[in-house]
Amino acid sequence: MTEMKKFKCSKCGEIIEIPYGIPKPESCPHCGAPGIYIHRIDEGGRGLGPGRGRRCGARMGRM
Numbered sequence: 001m002t003e004m005k006k007f008k009c010s011k012c013g014e015i016i017e018i019p020y021g022i023p024k025p026e027s028c029p030h031c032g033a034p035g036i037y038i039h040r041i042d043e044g045g046r047g048l049g050p051g052r053g054r055r056c057g058a059r060m061g062r063m
């Protein structure tokens with residue numbers, strides 16, 4: 001199984017999947033937009049579980 005990094009082109013909206021170990025493309029393979037339009041949409045392994053594990057109800061306001 002090859003893990004894939006996911007990027008999204010904000011110009012054409014296409015998802016670009018790239019295997020780990022290969023750098024982000026310099027341009028969108030779908031529409032040719034430059035890399036500034038290409039944004040990572042996965043989070044490199046960390047699950048983004050909304051509201052998971054954070055103590056709810058303990059708002060101390062300490063920053």
Ligand SMILES: [Zn+2]
Pocket residue numbers: 009010011012013014028029030031032033
């Ligand atoms: Zn594109």
